[in-house]
Amino acid sequence: RWNKNNTPLHCLAHALNPKYYSEQWLNEDPTRVPPHKDMEINQERTKCIRKYFPNLEERNKVNMEYMEFVGKNGDFRDFDSIENRYAMDPKAWWVLHGACAPMLQTIALRLLAQPSSSSCAERNWSTYSFVHSMKRNKMTPKRAEDLVYIHSNLRLLSRKSPQYTQGETKMWDIGGDAFDSLDDIGVLEVASLSLDEPEIESIVFLDEVD
Numbered sequence: 001r002w003n004k005n006n007t008p009l010h011c012l013a014h015a016l017n018p019k020y021y022s023e024q025w026l027n028e029d030p031t032r033v034p035p036h037k038d039m040e041i042n043q044e045r046t047k048c049i050r051k052y053f054p055n056l057e058e059r060n061k062v063n064m065e066y067m068e069f070v071g072k073n074g075d076f077r078d079f080d081s082i083e084n085r086y087a088m089d090p091k092a093w094w095v096l097h098g099a100c101a102p103m104l105q106t107i108a109l110r111l112l113a114q115p116s117s118s119s120c121a122e123r124n125w126s127t128y129s130f131v132h133s134m135k136r137n138k139m140t141p142k143r144a145e146d147l148v149y150i151h152s153n154l155r156l157l158s159r160k161s162p163q164y165t166q167g168e169t170k171m172w173d174i175g176g177d178a179f180d181s182l183d184d185i186g187v188l189e190v191a192s193l194s195l196d197e198p199e200i201e202s203i204v205f206l207d208e209v210d
Contacts, residue, residue, distance in 0.1 A: 008051070011035075011044035013111040016104070018093045021070065022086035036070045052107065065101035075100035127151050 053059040098105035
């Protein structure tokens with residue numbers, strides 16, 4: 001799960017959560033370290049910042065703001081700013097105490113305002129139940145995972161095609177994963193969701209007896 005969700009955006013959001021720099025949170029578990037001391041999180045955060053700010057001058061500014069935030073320097077040294085890191089909602093904290101780092105504040109508010117949702121995972125479960133049906137129940141987990149990946153990406157690609165809002169291919173998006181089979185779904189009925197080589201029927205040749 002960590003490997004699938006460990007993305008640069010997730011790591012940047014984690015690094016901008018003031019709670020994870022508070023003494024109260026760090027003291028709850030001796031193995032905890034602030035995000036800027038976690039090598040993996042720090043590397044992914046750097047990737048995200050580099051992509052978000054391709055201009056070197058802007059990137060240097062936001063890195064300086066991050067350094068002030070992490071080190072509790074400048075206006076971040078304020079008593080309320082430090083005390084509120086643990087108990088206050090992260091978004092509210094940035095609204096209240098982040099004005100001294102405008103570039104970092106803008107990113108933090110965008111990332112930390114994103115609502116948590118399990119819809120993406122539920123979509124994968126739904127797709128998996130479509131792929132691993134009664135007729136296709138002998139697949140290995142790796143093969144099923146590959147098919148879910150292909151199925152999900154075909155769905156995304158279909159949204160860019162001109163046929164997305166017309167013709168038989170509308171069924172691809174409207175029907176979703178609710179089909180029990182590939183019958184009667186237009187052009188998709190020629191597609192096969194199997195990665196196996198086709199089986200060749202064995203034929204027994206009998207010598208004809210005169």
